[in-house]
Amino acid sequence: MKHLTQFILICIFFASSLGAQTTAEKRIDSLFSKYNSKTAGVAVGIVKDGVLIFKKGYGMANLEYDIPITSKTIFNVGSVSKQFTTFSLYLLEKQGKISLDDDVRKYIPELPIYGKTITIRHLCSHTSGLKDQWSLLTLAGWRMDDVITSEQVMKIICNQKELNFEPGSQFKYSNSGFTLLAEIVKRVSGKSFSAFAKENIFDPLGMENTLIYDDNEKIVKNRAYSYGNENGLNSKRNLNSSSPGPTNVYTTVEDLSKWTINFENPIVGNADFINRFNEQSLLDDGKPTILAVRDGETIYHAKGQFIRNYKGLTVYNHTGSDAGFKAYLGRFQDNKLSIILLSNDENFVAYKAGMDIAEFYLADQFKKREKVTEAEQKAEEKPKSTSDTNLKDFEGKFQNDDLSSLFNVKVINGKLTMTHNRLSDVVLTEVEKDKFSGVITFSAEVSFERNQKNQITALSITNFGATNVKFMKLK
Template sequence: MKHLIKFILIYIFIANNLSAQTNSNAEKKIDSLFSNYNSKTAGVAVGIVKDGKLIYKKGYGTANLEYDIPITPKTIFNVGSVSKQFTTFSIYLLERQGKISLNDDVRKYIPELPVYEKTITIKHLCSHTSGLKDQWALLTLAGWRMDDVITPEQVMKIATKQKELNFLPGSQFKYSNTGFSLLAEIVKRVSGKSFGEFAKENIFNPLGMENTLIYDDNEKIVKNRAYSYGNENGLYSKRNLNSSSVGPTNVYTTVEDLSKWTANFENPTVGDVDFINHFNERTSLDNGEPAILAVSDGETIYHAKGQFMRNYKGLNVYNHTGSDAGFKSYLGRFQDNKLSIILLSNDESFASYKSGMAIAEFYLSDKFKKRAPKTEPEKKVEEKPKYISTTNLKDFVGQFENTELSSVFNVKVIDGKLAMTHNRLSDVVLTEVEKDKFTGLITFSVEVSFQRNKKNEITGLSITNFGATNVKFIKLK
């Protein structure tokens, strides 16, 4: 018996020693990964959660370059689209409380939305399958800059004026921030509290997330917050963020608080095991097929309630990145391995997903499966003949209006090139890629297609970007 006890104690000692050695090696690799960050750069806060405990937390670089304030694990960042999982979690809490159904018509709560050909449900909003045009995509076409003051009220006004969808609800997956703004509005109207108050009472406070808030007032002072930066040719500049739009973004938090959020998925305090399992289920289209973001390295990336899920090198992972102004974030949960990785950055060029998966290799390399080398047959790429325009650019000149956006573009020929001008935007130079079709940049890349009548006269144009398809502008003159 004594020998058995001695053996067990030796085994525990060796196991603990090996674990400590593994963690130490991983921490050195993390230091090396972020060695370029210092007191003169923006940076990143890192949190590693194992078995529900924050085993590593550290800040690299500077939270405020004007006052030389370093990043620490207590620094507060905007996490961008990582916010979406808190929005959907709030909706699922309301469902659990019996106050809503995921199959409810969204117009039951937001009656000012147009009546569409097919009903948009709350489930559609949660799963990026509503067909609603993206709010940022629309705002830019309405003449807004991304550093303008943008409030939930303004987002609601522009969203509820759109009479056309990108596609029939439930028929496709297409990322839409608008859906999450509407979800936040539903939480507000159903609970009788602001979305921030609801999240604080039902999620943040119960989990002890004392330094987390929904930033719904762009003038609110937040102590210990980071400011975000871009870097061009080694020179940093501010990336101002004045938006108070909530739902798709604007959760402000720390790596310490996010560790408590990830721990709740393993040992629930808010919700229970069944609730968490329900929340983690992948979402689907109306025909039952899964909602798929993409296929990468032969692995399918599914959507699941404000998160994406995939089997990465043999291990299941739930993750999402965030990007707002110069803020970048990554939150990844290898739930079966009880490992979570949290990265919060104020550096616009920070490669959040790549860094997150690099850190995963530091801790899980012995568990990852090697991918088989790709053996795809070589494809012959047929070069398309270069398009040679025979169009008279003056044919396109005119004034074009979209009343739903209260937006007017003037199309002109400037210095021999076709350009679109707007009272609130820089001039947009258009490049013709085929007959009556041009490309350009209105904050985001756009495709501009002109329409003609039977007399071959230009009568209008439509603009398509990453989140809005065929936004129509009618020619006025």
């Protein structure tokens, strides 16, 4: 009788578990119900207690050949790549080949001397002060769908004579640091970054369909292509970058599940290694690096991941975006739950979808969040363009030698406009005296400088990743 009772209890337990899982799966299906044979889509993987319990594709990997997305479809995961880059540096340190506190110039001597040393640790934690490579490339006239190689990116980084800030003093997201990290792996190991990661991470974990894409002409079987959709029409979002480090890990949800499981049951590294890797990054003064405060919760950085206490539970996560690819990898490590979302839909909001799915599995463990009421701030209205502003005063040619880039500023149809040989025209809107806003691929602030005679002598451009990039006016 005792054994019968135990058997019944076990059956009830598995039945309830199966029911809960089925409910979660149905909710995931509903979440992605808009994807079909006419759309791009998303691949989903859910890892629980070290097992990939759910894997499914929605929508199409290739709209030209009607190839559906599956759990084996390969996607570019964008900035989710960064945790593989930093992990590689931690492996090199474990092998005794580097110290995280080494001067970066020990390995990359062509990098300028900036006054204060930039260390490998600074690169890993977005505290180097280096101007972001994509920010710089766009100001140099590059399009994001150009062929972009590591050699070209290295040149533009090493040409910069100024930093955004003193190394170790601030946190500011910079892709440039991760290109340098990939280059350090190459120079220290004597192998390509791609080969090092394959030998030290991908192969030991059995990630057979994962690679670092460092050749834009390389053929990758089963990969998805990325798309945008405007007014109901699909269009390709071409990606020709072969510059790894900040991006360009190509993988599947099945392979990423093996990566997340390694954080719970390490094959590469050990428990102490993983714990150190998961620690918050710090500024030089010992304060933690902070991305933002949202919904009353602080988001910290840790080696290519962000950490936050989400409704009482700790989550390590990061999103990725490149061309039309979107990605989300979230690890509720204490709860042994990981959520993997890989998409080729430019409009996919990866982070929200990831947290929506977390609710499907962890709702009973989440704490209710108190409503955060932000004080109403009545921002002072900045002066708008005034009738006495003579836009002709700002006309001229402005050049930055470090970027080999020239903008021509002139009045076109009554509007101050910046033109560049390789970019679309940029219409500038006055924000305040001598300061304008516009879009140079990314939103930008353009400030003009005057001499003692009140003549315009230069302009400086600030965008998300580069501060005060100066262009001198040509005489």
